[in-house]
Amino acid sequence: MSVAHAPRWPLGVALLGATGSIGSQALDVIDRFPDRFRVVGLLSGRRLPNRTARYTVRASDPDAGARVREMVTDPECDLVLVAVPGACALEPTLAALDAGKRLAIATKEVLVMAGEVVMRRAGPGAIRPVDSEHSAIWQCLWGEAPESVARLILTATGGPLLRHPGRDWRTVTVEQALRHPTWSMGPKVTVDSATLMNKGLEMIEAHHLFGLPLDRIEVVIHPQSVIHSMVQFVDGAAKAQLSHPDMRLPIALALSYPERLPGVVPPTEFARVGELELEPLDRERFPSVDLAREAARRGGGYPAVLNAANEEAVAAFLERRSGFADILPLVRSALDGFRPERADPPPGVAEPELAAILAADAYARQHVRERLGKVEE
Numbered sequence: 001m002s003v004a005h006a007p008r009w010p011l012g013v014a015l016l017g018a019t020g021s022i023g024s025q026a027l028d029v030i031d032r033f034p035d036r037f038r039v040v041g042l043l044s045g046r047r048l049p050n051r052t053a054r055y056t057v058r059a060s061d062p063d064a065g066a067r068v069r070e071m072v073t074d075p076e077c078d079l080v081l082v083a084v085p086g087a088c089a090l091e092p093t094l095a096a097l098d099a100g101k102r103l104a105i106a107t108k109e110v111l112v113m114a115g116e117v118v119m120r121r122a123g124p125g126a127i128r129p130v131d132s133e134h135s136a137i138w139q140c141l142w143g144e145a146p147e148s149v150a151r152l153i154l155t156a157t158g159g160p161l162l163r164h165p166g167r168d169w170r171t172v173t174v175e176q177a178l179r180h181p182t183w184s185m186g187p188k189v190t191v192d193s194a195t196l197m198n199k200g201l202e203m204i205e206a207h208h209l210f211g212l213p214l215d216r217i218e219v220v221i222h223p224q225s226v227i228h229s230m231v232q233f234v235d236g237a238a239k240a241q242l243s244h245p246d247m248r249l250p251i252a253l254a255l256s257y258p259e260r261l262p263g264v265v266p267p268t269e270f271a272r273v274g275e276l277e278l279e280p281l282d283r284e285r286f287p288s289v290d291l292a293r294e295a296a297r298r299g300g301g302y303p304a305v306l307n308a309a310n311e312e313a314v315a316a317f318l319e320r321r322s323g324f325a326d327i328l329p330l331v332r333s334a335l336d337g338f339r340p341e342r343a344d345p346p347p348g349v350a351e352p353e354l355a356a357i358l359a360a361d362a363y364a365r366q367h368v369r370e371r372l373g374k375v376e377e
């Protein structure tokens with residue numbers, strides 16, 4: 001990825017997901033550097049942050065879709081931070097890319113379901129990663145030739161259940177699944193960290209962002225969340241990016257690239273960090289990374305099915321309509337039941353590939369809802 005445009009300061013930023021974990025930390029960064037950034041637009045779900053901006057939109061507003069499109073394509077907007085969880089971020093992401101905006105993407109779901117469509121529409125350097133792992137890899141790749149890269153190594157904390165005794169997930173409560181040891185994040189991504197589906201989604205995200213085949217992307221467990229990810233090169237050398245687990249660092253870098261802003265987070269005192277552990281992923285206990293790899297290998301609508309089934313199953317768990325142990329079987333069942341030919345759009349549809357992805361997404365949601373409906377009856 002290279003720089004798309006010379007930045008003009010202060011950069012006009014639209015925040016999608018302005019009240020969330022990423023959105024509020026982005027507002028912290030923006031407030032600390034008023035000569036660098038100004039907020040032009042805010043989108044959230046039910047609540048709005050206590051801020052004024054040229055655009056303030058709530059998802060429930062009757063004209064929300066049109067107003068968000070206006071916000072992300074406004075000439076005053078230079079960069080869009082995409083941080084609403086899930087597939088609902090796809091439409092504004094595509095609108096912003098089509099308008100030639102730079103994007104800082106936290107919402108991995110967008111790249112999982114429609115990575116090829118999104119990357120094709122993005123100009124060189126238009127997309128900057130916010131996910132800490134992808135930001136780390138991005139930083140490790142600066143100045144390196146693509147042919148020098150051997151593999152990407154995504155680190156995973158292992159989530160709230162890494163040391164959970166036994167293998168029976170049926171007793172896991174919402175409270176246990178939301179107790180992340182190192183990161184404070186929104187509920188959906190925290191549950192994804194507990195199943196490790198988050199790492200599966202991140203693997204697909206990395207595949208699209210950095211253009212490496214899936215078999216050159218690995219996952220290792222690193223409970224301390226200090227090494228945010230690594231790149232191994234063909235000569236055997238490896239580079240890693242290290243810092244305290246604080247999302248303001250990757251957020252600031254995605255906003256200010258190619259500049260590094262001073263003092264975004266306190267420097268790491270390495271003599272006090274203590275032990276940094278790295279261990280292999282227990283694929284039997286946490287099969288979600290393999291499930292994601294399988295969906296990505298099958299391609300087409302399968303990653304969209306994986307993503308949408310997971311979103312629905314996680315939402316049902318968070319609303320206590322189903323159990324933690326049901327999440328991955330529901331995703332598995334949606335993948336097994338998917339018939340890609342049924343997602344083929346009729347001839348004459350403007351964007352057949354996107355239409356097929358949206359059909360796959362709709363199929364998976366319906367599949368999970370029906371399965372849950374049967375269970376609830």
Ligand SMILES: NC(=O)c1ccc[n+]([C@@H]2O[C@H](COP(=O)([O-])OP(=O)(O)OC[C@H]3O[C@@H](n4cnc5c(N)ncnc54)[C@H](OP(=O)(O)O)[C@@H]3O)[C@@H](O)[C@H]2O)c1
Nearest residue numbers: 017018019020021022044045046047059085106107185186
């Ligand atoms: N948090 C992290 O540290 C982290 C790290 C890496 C990647 N990510 C990714 O970043 C994304 C956001 O995560 P998060 O943890 O910031 O989530 P979060 O704390 O749950 O916040 C979600 C934000 O999106 C808004 N929202 C929810 N549904 C919406 C809809 N249908 N339309 C418009 N806005 C909607 C929410 O508004 P209300 O407050 O009004 O509900 C809130 O502002 C996720 O895709 C996640 O995987 C997060």
